[in-house]
Amino acid sequence: MPSELERLYDEHAQALFAFLLNFTRDESDTRDVLQEIFIKLARQPDLLTSARDERPFLLRLAHNAAIDLMRRRGTRAKHHEQFGAEQLAAFAPTDDPDEAAFRTELATALCDLPADQRAVVHLKLWSGLTFEEIATTLEIPLNTAASRYRYGLDKLRTRLRPLYEEIKKAE
Amino acid sequence: MMNDETSGTNNEAFEQTLRAQNVRQIPDGWRESILRAAQNASDEDCAQMHPTAIRECPLSFQMILKLWHELILPARRYWAGLATIWVSIVILNVSLSDDSHATIATTLPPSELLMAYQQQQQLLAELNGPTGQAAVKPPKQPAPRSRSERHNDISTV
Numbered sequence: 356m357p358s359e360l361e362r363l364y365d366e367h368a369q370a371l372f373a374f375l376l377n378f379t380r381d382e383s384d385t386r387d388v389l390q391e392i393f394i395k396l397a398r399q400p401d402l403l404t405s406a407r408d409e410r411p412f413l414l415r416l417a418h419n420a421a422i423d424l425m426r427r428r429g430t431r432a433k434h435h436e437q438f439g440a441e442q443l444a445a446f447a448p449t450d451d452p453d454e455a456a457f458r459t460e461l462a463t464a465l466c467d468l469p470a471d472q473r474a475v476v477h478l479k480l481w482s483g484l485t486f487e488e489i490a491t492t493l494e495i496p497l498n499t500a501a502s503r504y505r506y507g508l509d510k511l512r513t514r515l516r517p518l519y520e521e522i523k524k525a526e
Numbered sequence: 527m528m529n530d531e532t533s534g535t536n537n538e539a540f541e542q543t544l545r546a547q548n549v550r551q552i553p554d555g556w557r558e559s560i561l562r563a564a565q566n567a568s569d570e571d572c573a574q575m576h577p578t579a580i581r582e583c584p585l586s587f588q589m590i591l592k593l594w595h596e597l598i599l600p601a602r603r604y605w606a607g608l609a610t611i612w613v614s615i616v617i618l619n620v621s622l623s624d625d626s627h628a629t630i631a632t633t634l635p636p637s638e639l640l641m642a643y644q645q646q647q648q649l650l651a652e653l654n655g656p657t658g659q660a661a662v663k664p665p666k667q668p669a670p671r672s673r674s675e676r677h678n679d680i681s682t683v
Contacts, residue, residue: 360564364557372552390560397564398571447548458547480545512540519543 360397367410370482371417377445377477378421380466384428388420411484415492418474425470453525457518464514471495472507479504 368389375385392413396402406412445465446458465473474493478484484492490500512519598605 360561364561368557368560369552372556373549376550386556386560389556390563393560393564394567397568444550447550449548454547461544461547480541481549508537508541511544512537519540522543523539 359400360393363396363403363409363413364393367413370410371413373445373481374414374474374477375417375421376443377465377481378418378470378474379425380443380445382443384421384424388417388424391420391424392416408488410482411488411492414478414482414484415494418493453518453522457515457522460515460518461511464511467514468507468510472503472510475500475503476507476511 371389371392372385375388376382379385379388395416403409403412443462443466445462449455449458465476468476471493475489478489478492479486486497486500486504489495489504490497493500495503
Protein backbone atom coordinates (compact mmCIF):
# COMPACT_ATOMS: atom_id res chain seq x y z
CA MET A 356 0.00 0.00 0.00
CA PRO A 357 1.61 3.28 -1.07
CA SER A 358 2.30 5.87 1.57
CA GLU A 359 0.49 9.19 1.67
CA LEU A 360 3.50 10.90 0.14
CA GLU A 361 3.60 8.42 -2.72
CA ARG A 362 -0.10 8.91 -3.34
CA LEU A 363 0.36 12.68 -3.51
CA TYR A 364 3.26 12.29 -5.91
CA ASP A 365 1.38 9.91 -8.21
CA GLU A 366 -1.69 12.15 -8.30
CA HIS A 367 -0.18 15.61 -8.50
CA ALA A 368 3.50 15.54 -9.47
CA GLN A 369 2.78 15.58 -13.22
CA ALA A 370 0.58 18.66 -12.97
CA LEU A 371 3.09 20.38 -10.70
CA PHE A 372 5.94 19.50 -13.04
CA ALA A 373 4.17 20.90 -16.10
CA PHE A 374 3.25 24.12 -14.31
CA LEU A 375 6.71 24.61 -12.82
CA LEU A 376 8.46 23.87 -16.12
CA ASN A 377 6.29 26.41 -17.91
CA PHE A 378 6.72 28.96 -15.11
CA THR A 379 10.43 28.66 -14.37
CA ARG A 380 11.52 27.74 -17.94
CA ASP A 381 14.29 25.66 -16.36
CA GLU A 382 14.28 21.91 -15.76
CA SER A 383 16.73 21.94 -12.85
CA ASP A 384 14.79 24.70 -11.10
CA THR A 385 11.63 22.70 -11.69
CA ARG A 386 13.16 19.66 -10.01
CA ASP A 387 14.46 21.73 -7.08
CA VAL A 388 11.09 23.27 -6.43
CA LEU A 389 9.27 19.96 -6.80
CA GLN A 390 11.63 18.36 -4.31
CA GLU A 391 11.19 21.29 -1.95
CA ILE A 392 7.42 20.82 -2.05
CA PHE A 393 7.58 17.13 -1.22
CA ILE A 394 10.11 17.67 1.52
CA LYS A 395 7.69 20.18 3.00
CA LEU A 396 4.86 17.67 2.73
CA ALA A 397 6.99 14.99 4.39
CA ARG A 398 7.91 17.28 7.26
CA GLN A 399 4.39 18.59 7.75
CA PRO A 400 1.99 15.72 7.03
CA ASP A 401 -0.96 17.80 8.24
CA LEU A 402 -0.31 20.56 5.73
CA LEU A 403 -3.09 19.41 3.41
CA THR A 404 -5.59 18.75 6.19
CA SER A 405 -7.05 22.25 5.97
CA ALA A 406 -7.01 22.34 2.14
CA ARG A 407 -10.41 22.03 0.50
CA ASP A 408 -8.84 20.77 -2.72
CA GLU A 409 -5.35 19.31 -2.92
CA ARG A 410 -4.47 20.31 -6.48
CA PRO A 411 -4.96 24.10 -6.21
CA PHE A 412 -3.30 24.06 -2.79
CA LEU A 413 -0.24 22.26 -4.14
CA LEU A 414 -0.12 24.52 -7.18
CA ARG A 415 -0.11 27.50 -4.83
CA LEU A 416 2.80 25.96 -2.92
CA ALA A 417 4.58 25.42 -6.22
CA HIS A 418 3.95 28.96 -7.42
CA ASN A 419 5.20 30.54 -4.18
CA ALA A 420 8.25 28.29 -4.05
CA ALA A 421 9.07 29.05 -7.69
CA ILE A 422 8.83 32.79 -7.07
CA ASP A 423 11.12 32.49 -4.05
CA LEU A 424 13.60 30.50 -6.08
CA MET A 425 13.57 32.97 -8.94
CA ARG A 426 14.08 35.85 -6.55
CA ARG A 427 17.05 34.07 -5.01
CA ARG A 428 18.50 33.43 -8.46
CA GLY A 429 18.05 37.07 -9.39
CA THR A 430 19.93 38.27 -12.48
CA ARG A 431 20.87 34.78 -13.65
CA ALA A 432 17.17 33.99 -13.99
CA LYS A 433 16.60 37.04 -16.19
CA HIS A 434 19.37 35.99 -18.54
CA HIS A 435 17.99 32.49 -18.70
CA GLU A 436 14.58 33.90 -19.51
CA GLN A 437 16.06 35.70 -22.45
CA PHE A 438 18.51 33.20 -23.84
CA GLY A 439 17.73 29.77 -22.40
CA ALA A 440 14.10 29.29 -23.31
CA GLU A 441 14.66 28.17 -26.87
CA GLN A 442 16.20 24.92 -25.70
CA LEU A 443 13.42 24.08 -23.25
CA ALA A 444 10.95 21.43 -24.41
CA ALA A 445 7.81 22.24 -22.47
CA PHE A 446 5.57 19.99 -24.59
CA ALA A 447 5.64 16.31 -25.40
CA PRO A 448 7.37 15.25 -28.61
CA THR A 449 5.20 14.36 -31.57
CA ASP A 450 5.71 12.62 -34.89
CA ASP A 451 3.63 15.15 -36.81
CA PRO A 452 6.07 17.79 -38.14
CA ASP A 453 3.44 20.54 -38.27
CA GLU A 454 2.41 19.81 -34.74
CA ALA A 455 6.06 19.70 -33.64
CA ALA A 456 6.71 23.08 -35.21
CA PHE A 457 3.59 24.50 -33.59
CA ARG A 458 4.62 23.18 -30.18
CA THR A 459 8.09 24.62 -30.49
CA GLU A 460 6.70 27.99 -31.45
CA LEU A 461 4.12 27.78 -28.68
CA ALA A 462 6.86 27.13 -26.09
CA THR A 463 8.79 30.14 -27.34
CA ALA A 464 5.67 32.32 -27.36
CA LEU A 465 4.87 31.30 -23.77
CA CYS A 466 8.40 32.22 -22.75
CA ASP A 467 7.88 35.69 -24.16
CA LEU A 468 4.83 36.24 -21.97
CA PRO A 469 5.31 37.92 -18.58
CA ALA A 470 5.54 35.30 -15.82
CA ASP A 471 2.21 36.28 -14.25
CA GLN A 472 0.34 35.93 -17.59
CA ARG A 473 2.16 32.70 -18.37
CA ALA A 474 1.10 31.23 -15.03
CA VAL A 475 -2.58 32.08 -15.57
CA VAL A 476 -2.59 30.81 -19.16
CA HIS A 477 -1.04 27.50 -18.12
CA LEU A 478 -3.41 26.97 -15.20
CA LYS A 479 -6.43 27.74 -17.41
CA LEU A 480 -5.44 25.73 -20.49
CA TRP A 481 -3.42 22.80 -19.16
CA SER A 482 -4.28 22.48 -15.46
CA GLY A 483 -8.00 22.82 -16.05
CA LEU A 484 -8.59 25.30 -13.25
CA THR A 485 -11.45 27.77 -13.22
CA PHE A 486 -10.77 31.48 -12.89
CA GLU A 487 -11.87 31.30 -9.26
CA GLU A 488 -9.44 28.50 -8.55
CA ILE A 489 -6.69 30.36 -10.42
CA ALA A 490 -7.36 33.49 -8.36
CA THR A 491 -7.12 31.46 -5.14
CA THR A 492 -4.02 29.59 -6.26
CA LEU A 493 -2.11 32.68 -7.35
CA GLU A 494 -3.63 34.83 -4.58
CA ILE A 495 -4.88 37.47 -7.00
CA PRO A 496 -8.33 38.99 -7.57
CA LEU A 497 -10.70 37.18 -9.90
CA ASN A 498 -10.78 40.08 -12.39
CA THR A 499 -6.99 40.14 -12.46
CA ALA A 500 -6.87 36.45 -13.28
CA ALA A 501 -9.36 36.89 -16.10
CA SER A 502 -7.59 39.93 -17.57
CA ARG A 503 -4.18 38.31 -17.44
CA TYR A 504 -5.56 35.29 -19.26
CA ARG A 505 -7.17 37.47 -21.93
CA TYR A 506 -3.99 39.50 -22.54
CA GLY A 507 -1.82 36.39 -22.58
CA LEU A 508 -4.11 34.54 -24.98
CA ASP A 509 -4.23 37.55 -27.34
CA LYS A 510 -0.44 37.64 -27.49
CA LEU A 511 -0.26 33.93 -28.19
CA ARG A 512 -2.88 34.21 -30.91
CA THR A 513 -0.99 37.04 -32.60
CA ARG A 514 2.29 35.15 -32.41
CA LEU A 515 0.93 31.78 -33.53
CA ARG A 516 -1.63 32.87 -36.11
CA PRO A 517 0.37 31.79 -39.23
CA LEU A 518 1.14 28.32 -37.91
CA TYR A 519 -2.34 27.94 -36.47
CA GLU A 520 -3.97 28.76 -39.79
CA GLU A 521 -1.73 26.26 -41.53
CA ILE A 522 -2.75 23.55 -39.08
CA LYS A 523 -6.42 24.38 -39.61
CA LYS A 524 -6.02 24.25 -43.34
CA ALA A 525 -4.33 20.86 -43.09
CA GLU A 526 -7.21 19.53 -41.02
CA MET B 527 -22.88 40.22 -33.98
CA MET B 528 -21.97 37.69 -36.60
CA ASN B 529 -18.36 38.82 -36.35
CA ASP B 530 -18.49 38.53 -32.57
CA GLU B 531 -19.86 35.03 -32.78
CA THR B 532 -17.25 34.11 -35.36
CA SER B 533 -14.56 35.71 -33.28
CA GLY B 534 -15.81 33.91 -30.20
CA THR B 535 -15.87 30.61 -32.06
CA ASN B 536 -12.40 31.25 -33.34
CA ASN B 537 -11.20 32.03 -29.84
CA GLU B 538 -12.66 28.84 -28.53
CA ALA B 539 -11.14 26.90 -31.40
CA PHE B 540 -7.77 28.47 -30.75
CA GLU B 541 -8.01 27.63 -27.06
CA GLN B 542 -8.97 24.09 -27.95
CA THR B 543 -5.93 23.81 -30.22
CA LEU B 544 -3.64 25.03 -27.46
CA ARG B 545 -5.26 22.76 -24.90
CA ALA B 546 -4.70 19.79 -27.20
CA GLN B 547 -0.93 20.24 -27.07
CA ASN B 548 0.28 17.63 -24.59
CA VAL B 549 2.60 18.89 -21.93
CA ARG B 550 5.83 17.07 -21.34
CA GLN B 551 5.80 14.11 -18.97
CA ILE B 552 7.73 14.22 -15.73
CA PRO B 553 10.88 12.07 -16.00
CA ASP B 554 10.40 8.62 -14.47
CA GLY B 555 13.62 8.76 -12.46
CA TRP B 556 12.47 11.78 -10.49
CA ARG B 557 9.90 9.86 -8.45
CA GLU B 558 12.33 7.72 -6.49
CA SER B 559 14.87 10.47 -5.85
CA ILE B 560 12.32 13.08 -4.81
CA LEU B 561 10.45 10.73 -2.50
CA ARG B 562 13.71 9.49 -1.00
CA ALA B 563 14.86 13.06 -0.37
CA ALA B 564 11.54 13.84 1.27
CA GLN B 565 11.72 10.73 3.45
CA ASN B 566 15.30 11.51 4.46
CA ALA B 567 14.32 15.02 5.47
CA SER B 568 11.48 13.64 7.56
CA ASP B 569 13.80 11.08 9.19
CA GLU B 570 16.33 13.80 9.99
CA ASP B 571 13.63 15.81 11.74
CA CYS B 572 12.68 12.74 13.81
CA ALA B 573 16.32 12.13 14.71
CA GLN B 574 16.72 15.71 15.90
CA MET B 575 13.66 15.37 18.12
CA HIS B 576 15.07 12.16 19.69
CA PRO B 577 18.82 12.59 19.86
CA THR B 578 21.03 9.55 20.14
CA ALA B 579 22.60 10.97 23.29
CA ILE B 580 19.55 9.87 25.22
CA ARG B 581 19.87 6.34 23.92
CA GLU B 582 23.52 6.24 25.03
CA CYS B 583 22.80 7.33 28.63
CA PRO B 584 23.58 5.08 31.61
CA LEU B 585 21.04 2.44 32.49
CA SER B 586 19.99 4.23 35.68
CA PHE B 587 19.17 7.38 33.78
CA GLN B 588 17.21 5.37 31.26
CA MET B 589 15.27 3.76 34.09
CA ILE B 590 14.54 7.15 35.56
CA LEU B 591 13.36 8.37 32.18
CA LYS B 592 11.22 5.28 31.80
CA LEU B 593 9.67 5.78 35.22
CA TRP B 594 9.07 9.41 34.37
CA HIS B 595 7.32 8.59 31.11
CA GLU B 596 5.30 5.67 32.47
CA LEU B 597 4.52 6.73 36.02
CA ILE B 598 4.66 10.51 36.33
CA LEU B 599 3.59 11.92 32.96
CA PRO B 600 0.36 9.92 32.62
CA ALA B 601 -0.90 11.31 35.97
CA ARG B 602 1.04 14.53 36.12
CA ARG B 603 -1.87 16.57 37.45
CA TYR B 604 -2.32 14.33 40.44
CA TRP B 605 1.40 14.37 41.14
CA ALA B 606 1.40 18.16 40.90
CA GLY B 607 -1.48 18.36 43.38
CA LEU B 608 0.28 16.09 45.83
CA ALA B 609 3.48 18.09 45.50
CA THR B 610 1.58 21.30 46.23
CA ILE B 611 0.10 19.81 49.38
CA TRP B 612 3.49 18.62 50.58
CA VAL B 613 5.12 21.97 49.93
CA SER B 614 2.34 23.68 51.87
CA ILE B 615 2.86 21.33 54.79
CA VAL B 616 6.60 22.00 54.79
CA ILE B 617 6.12 25.76 54.70
CA LEU B 618 3.60 25.59 57.52
CA ASN B 619 5.92 23.41 59.57
CA VAL B 620 8.84 25.76 59.13
CA SER B 621 6.80 28.80 60.08
CA LEU B 622 5.43 27.08 63.20
CA SER B 623 8.91 25.98 64.34
CA ASP B 624 10.19 29.56 64.09
CA ASP B 625 7.39 30.73 66.38
CA SER B 626 8.23 28.09 69.02
CA HIS B 627 11.88 29.16 69.09
CA ALA B 628 10.85 32.74 69.75
CA THR B 629 8.63 31.61 72.60
CA ILE B 630 11.50 29.65 74.14
CA ALA B 631 13.74 32.71 74.04
CA THR B 632 11.33 34.75 76.22
CA THR B 633 10.83 32.19 79.05
CA LEU B 634 12.52 32.51 82.47
CA PRO B 635 16.08 31.21 82.85
CA PRO B 636 16.65 27.93 84.72
CA SER B 637 16.78 27.97 88.54
CA GLU B 638 20.55 27.61 88.60
CA LEU B 639 20.96 30.70 86.53
CA LEU B 640 18.56 32.53 88.83
CA MET B 641 20.54 31.52 91.94
CA ALA B 642 23.81 32.61 90.34
CA TYR B 643 22.26 35.93 89.49
CA GLN B 644 21.08 36.39 93.08
CA GLN B 645 24.53 35.61 94.46
CA GLN B 646 26.04 38.18 92.18
CA GLN B 647 23.58 40.73 93.42
CA GLN B 648 24.53 39.98 97.11
CA LEU B 649 28.20 40.27 96.41
CA LEU B 650 27.68 43.54 94.70
CA ALA B 651 25.73 44.81 97.69
CA GLU B 652 28.51 43.80 100.12
CA LEU B 653 31.08 45.51 98.02
CA ASN B 654 29.08 48.66 97.94
CA GLY B 655 28.91 48.82 101.75
CA PRO B 656 26.17 50.11 104.12
CA THR B 657 26.18 53.64 102.64
CA GLY B 658 25.11 52.19 99.52
CA GLN B 659 27.88 53.84 97.58
CA ALA B 660 28.33 51.95 94.55
CA ALA B 661 31.82 53.18 93.60
CA VAL B 662 35.01 52.64 95.58
CA LYS B 663 36.86 55.89 96.06
CA PRO B 664 40.52 56.00 95.16
CA PRO B 665 43.04 56.61 98.04
CA LYS B 666 43.26 60.20 99.01
CA GLN B 667 46.31 61.95 97.65
CA PRO B 668 48.09 64.29 100.19
CA ALA B 669 47.70 67.95 99.43
CA PRO B 670 50.84 69.68 98.18
CA ARG B 671 52.69 71.41 101.10
CA SER B 672 53.95 74.96 101.17
CA ARG B 673 57.65 75.85 100.78
CA SER B 674 58.07 76.76 104.44
CA GLU B 675 56.81 73.40 105.55
CA ARG B 676 59.11 71.61 103.13
CA HIS B 677 62.07 73.73 104.46
CA ASN B 678 61.37 72.81 108.04
CA ASP B 679 61.43 69.13 107.10
CA ILE B 680 64.74 69.43 105.35
CA SER B 681 66.31 71.39 108.24
CA THR B 682 65.26 68.82 110.82
CA VAL B 683 66.87 65.96 108.72
